[in-house]
Each structure stands twice: as C-alpha cells, then as structure tokens.
Amino acid sequence: MKLISSESVPVRTPEDIVAVRQAVRRKAVKLGFGLVDQTKVVTASSELARNTLDYGGGGIVQLEIVESERSKSGLRLIFEDRGPGIPDIDLALSDGYTTGAGMGLGLGGAKRLSHEFEIWSKPGEGTRVSILRWK
C-alpha cells in the first residue's frame, strides 16, 4: 500500500468533530466516492472522533489517501489519543457496551462501516484506531 497524501486534524472540542466530518467528506469527494460510501466513511469518522474526544480526552486524526498494489485508491483515517486506554477491546467493540453516556455503537458501528479496521490500545498510554474504506 502506497501513501499518496496525509493531513492531520485536531480533535479537542465538539466543534472539531464537525471539522473532522467535513474534512473527511472533502477527501471522500476528491477520491470520487459515491454518496453512500461518503456517508458511511463520514459517519464512521464522526463516531471515532467523538470517542477520541470523550474517552481519550482529545487527540488527533490523520486523514490519508492511499493506493493499493492494484492501484485502487482508499481513504484511511487514524484516530490517536493519549487517554486512559481501553482495558478490554472485545468488550468495547460489542454493541451496546459503553462506559460513557453514549449508545455504545461507536467502535462496532465504525468497524461495520469500514472495509478495514485496526485498534491498538494500552491502559495508561492511549488508543489508536485506524479505519480504511476503498473506493
């Protein structure tokens, strides 16, 4: 996989979640994603940006345009925080589980809306979630 371009957007306030959605939308449009694919990746980014803010205490999202070996283009989003981390990732991924005020759909929902999903988290160090949607 080849990295074509990269841009980072901070996630510090609820307004930043809107800015992330808009930045992701712009990239998806630029890549020629159809409306449904745009909506899926924008919605996934909104869920993950909110997790970064609410559970990670804020962080950053990296928006990357990538290209596969077969020249297929995709949008990869990497959310990183230095928050308390997730002690039990499997539990955090299960629908309906939440330690906060939300619905517990964020991680599992974002995973379902993406083609590829990776999560790394260590208690006391932070969390990194990466999703990828191919065109």
Added chain:
Amino acid sequence: MGGFLLVTIQVDMHDRLALTLQDDLTSMVVRHRARGVLIDISALEMVDSFIGRMLGTIASMATLLDAITVVVGMQPSVAITLVELGLPLKGIRTALDVEKGMAALQTALAENEDGGDEAHQQ
C-alpha cells in the same frame, strides 16, 4: 387544541447544539401546547449515533408531553448508513417529506383520540 411544531435542521450540528435543540424543542412543546412535532432532516448529510439518540430522546420526551414526533426527509444514503451503524431508530415515526409527515401526524392524532374515546366507553 395545540398545533404542530415544524423544525428544519439546516446545519451540521455539533453535539452541544444538538442537545440545545433537544431541550428547546421539549420546552416549546409545553409552551405552545403542541400535539405534534415534525422534524425535517432533509438537509442532513449524515446522522451518527449522537444525532440519532437526540431524535429518539425528542420523540420520547414529546410522547411524555402528549405530543407525537415524525422525522421527515431522511436521505437514502443516511438511512443505509444508520442501519449498518446499528441504529435503525426503532420507535421513531418517519415520513418521506413534510407533506406526508403532516398527514401522518394528523392520522396518528385522530387515531389516538378515537382510541381514547373507546377506552372511555369500555
């Protein structure tokens, strides 16, 4: 008898704004003795779990205040995404557009009143 409140969401709302709308709308149901709330989301390009929850909360609060909520104008791409996200918005009445939403509100209110009368007769 109260009328209907019509709310059109025109902007990409941040979370605090969504909560403000939820609270304002609930107060307005009481202030205007509204029997129905119509929420037009046709301008929304995305509904995530937060906005979805807000819509559900508005509907629940309105029900407690004896009003019926109908969400209208959801874009097909938003509906597809919501189901995949795992949030099918169960319990929320929807209609394709404002006109159909108004008709749905009127029908639902008429049925409610009929139901009420029957209950009294029994």
